[in-house]
Amino acid sequence: MTIDELARFIEEQKERLRIEFDVDNMSENEIIFAQTVKVMEEVGELAEQVLASKSLQRRRDKKFNKEILADEIADVIITTMMVANRLDVGVEKALTDKIKKIEARYE
Numbered sequence: 001m002t003i004d005e006l007a008r009f010i011e012e013q014k015e016r017l018r019i020e021f022d023v024d025n026m027s028e029n030e031i032i033f034a035q036t037v038k039v040m041e042e043v044g045e046l047a048e049q050v051l052a053s054k055s056l057q058r059r060r061d062k063k064f065n066k067e068i069l070a071d072e073i074a075d076v077i078i079t080t081m082m083v084a085n086r087l088d089v090g091v092e093k094a095l096t097d098k099i100k101k102i103e104a105r106y107e
């Protein structure tokens with residue numbers, strides 16, 4: 001999947017969520033706030049899976065499953081891209097610029 005294809009999915013998902021969560025009655029700030037909180041929720045779910053992968057999860061019923069770990073990584077990426085879309089941040093350019101900055105540190 002390319003970043004463009006992912007961006008198209010995000011646009012489609014934005015419309016699905018508009019219908020599912022009745023976001024037409026929310027302000028843009030409320031939507032961005034809610035979507036940012038959703039990113040945090042997904043980061044928490046990813047952290048749970050990482051802890052479970054190392055048997056560091058206090059709750060033993062949280063068994064490690066690599067498929068779930070991959071799913072949570074995807075959730076973090078998708079929810080973050082939803083926030084980027086709302087704030088009109090081009091993810092491909094953001095990644096390109098950031099990678100250049102990181103690489104420059106090691107030159």
Ligand SMILES: [Mg+2]
Nearest residue numbers: 042045072075
């Ligand atoms: Mg999740």
